[in-house]
Amino acid sequence: MADLKPILLVEDTPNDIELTLAALEQSQLANEIVICRDGAEALDYLHRRGIYDRPDVQDPAVVLLDLKLPKVDGLEVLGAVKSDPRTRAIPVVMLTSSREESDLVRSYELGVNAFVVKPVGFKEFFDAIQDLGVFWAVLNEPPPHRGGWPSNT
């Protein structure tokens, strides 16, 4: 499964990372899980900058993006990804505690692919994460590369 793309989890809270990983683990996805602890790091990864300026770094199958992040927050990351032709095609799922409608509206304006409010209930949370992972990492067919310029080389 060499071409299996990783799942990029952008999350600063260790508890959430652990719980999300536990959920993804349970869904038995084979995708590698890359964790970025803030928005700046996530953008470095997506643009292969800094420590991610390596040949083995590839575009993720999906970005699970928390809203509240240190340095560069989730909405900014989302805006950067969706306004850059090179990264626009990468699915981004907002995964957040926020139930604020304004965040939801803003996210969709910026072109988010899905917006998931982390349920308080554990079962619901697990289900949601699993569904997300399965849908975006396995079922979703990414758009074909256009113009012969591979977006992930």
Added chain:
Amino acid sequence: MDGSGARPPGAADLTACDREPIHLLGTLQPHGFLLALSEPDLRIVQASANVPDLPGRPAGSVHGASLRTAFPEAEAVLAHYLSQAQPLEGAAFLTTLALGGGEGVRSYDLAAHRVGDLVVLEFEEVASEAASAQSLDALYPRLNAFVEGLHAAGSVAELCALLASDIRHITGFDRALVYRFDRDWHGTVVAEDGNGVLPSYLDLRFPASDIPAQARELYRRNRLRIIPDAGYEPVPIIPSHAPSTGAALDLSQAVLRSVSPVHVEYMRNMGTMASMSVSILVDGALWGLISCHNKAPHRVPLQARNACDFLTRIFALQLAARERGALAEQRIRLGAIQARLLAYMAEEEHFIDGLLNHPEDVLALVDAAGAAVVTAEGCRLLGATPAASEVRGIHEWVSGQPVGEGLFVTDSLGEDYPPARAFADRASGLLAISISQKYASYVLWFRPEVVQTVSWGGNPSKPATADPDGGPDRLHPRKSFETWKETVQGRSLPWSGPEVDAAKDLRSAVLGIVLRRAEELAALSEELQRSNKELEAFSYSVSHDLRAPFRHIVGYSELLRSREGANLTETGRRYVDTIADAALSAGKLVDNLLNFSQMGRNSLNRVSGDMNQLVEEVRRKTLRDVPPGRAIRWQVGSLGRVYADPVMLRLVIENLLSNAVKYTRDRPEALIEIGREPDRDGDAVFYVRDNGVGFDMAYVGKLFGVFQRLHRVEDFEGTGIGLANVRRIVERHGGRTWAEGALGRGATFHFTLPLREGAR
């Protein structure tokens, strides 16, 4: 009235009368004679036909003769007069001299004045030796007392009474009236003194047409006129026109001037044979007249007339000061009322109440009989006013008028706004101030038709016998009163300067209050916005930061149970379950709180929709969570369409239906009924009824409160926020919620939604 231009017999002649050159009648009264002299040779160019024959000086020889030849007695005194500066207007008394000799000697009061390039010299027969003996010395005590009395008089009315009394006593007439002009030149008898021989005219009103414009002008220029005998034969001037200029002699300043035949007729009709009038001029304008009458012919000696003139001028001076003082007093009085009203308004939460609760002051401010305050909230009436619907009509009309400085004043509303004629008795006068820019809010004051306010106690006389030729019988005070009533129909007393100013001041004060209130409101709303912002920030923070720990507790408890459960004792596992449950319910509580706060903050997006469809969707969704074993009978009536925010309304229905399902779960068969009652006050009324556990009506007040629960958690789960949400949403739509129930006998929840038109 005593005027050369009394009301003519035919109304059609009114304007003709206005044009009648009454100062050029060319005749004299016979109690004296007149010479018109050329200057500087003082040659007689015109003379009245009644120049007496004097010994050695036949009357026929005066024409063309020099004054020195014809009347040497007068020449010196006239020459002296002419050599001095003369008063601008009016004849000047020169001297008293005797003409003739022996038995035929007669005394004359000599008066002179210039008209054009002629000098008019008048010889007025002295009434009687006795009268002329009444010298200024004799009059002095009376004049003195009069001046003293003027100072003591408390009001203009008292001044007038004093004047009438003194004039009558000096002149010896049967009756003396003080007659006052109003703004429109209608007249009122404001004071009267009489000996009972002639009827009382006190308070009698006369239309302006009784004393036409040119008669008033004569009154202004020639302050004193006298008709000793209305039965006189007019004496012509010969020749009637000056040979040099061909112009008729202007007699307007002549003491002996004849008056209009119409007026003489009027006097005879009145049963008065003698009259005298003195003009009252205040600041050069005709304020009124003193009008004296006698049943029999009556002469007033020159000295007495001069005393009257003098008296009247003192009176006029005093009057001007008094009227100015009265205006100032009125301003002070109105100022005090206004200050009170402002204090009242400042005390009230709604300043308008400050007015409404003190009708006496509102009316007194402008001396109105009624008032209305028309605002967006309604139309409130004070005192004697037209009906509310009529006031609204006026309000609508006046709002459409171009109002200078937010003020509208009229004393003849019916002329400007014909529907007002129907209630002229209550609103002939209107004073309106606009007190709000936004809504056409007005304070309106009303005054009744002036005729309604006039009392005429006098009985001027028995009705005059009709003249067979028609006409003269119309020259009668009663007729004048009738005419005046017609003239002033639909008119109120005019609003005085201080009154209008008081209304203006009140308006600026009210606007000041409104402005201040608006500023306070703006500040409050700013404060609200800020605290709303803070609340938003708070709830945002709760949303992010408070939910997360609960999620973590739940998550880790679950991991502990699923992955490490084997290492736990039964008790340990129960503890973990409890931790998870508690954290879960806390998390849900936070979610519900957030929902609730969003309910209040999010804007309403109202659209029209099918209520039955919505209820059916919610019903199906609710059923998904219902355990399969339950039997629920649904009865859904025809619900029609509503105008509401569908997302929010869905929450309302969800809450009510899930409650109904929840609280009927002990029933073998649950019955849940959803229906619509007949519309009420422009609202659609819905209800959800169940046959569940119900509630005690004693706690109905707590039912819709936030986190209020009427059941134990073990019995019925829930955070106690569902019905609070229901109420909040319904109220935001402008509707109401209420509930009925009884323990063990089910509950009914009602809510209303405004129909589209009434939606707030």
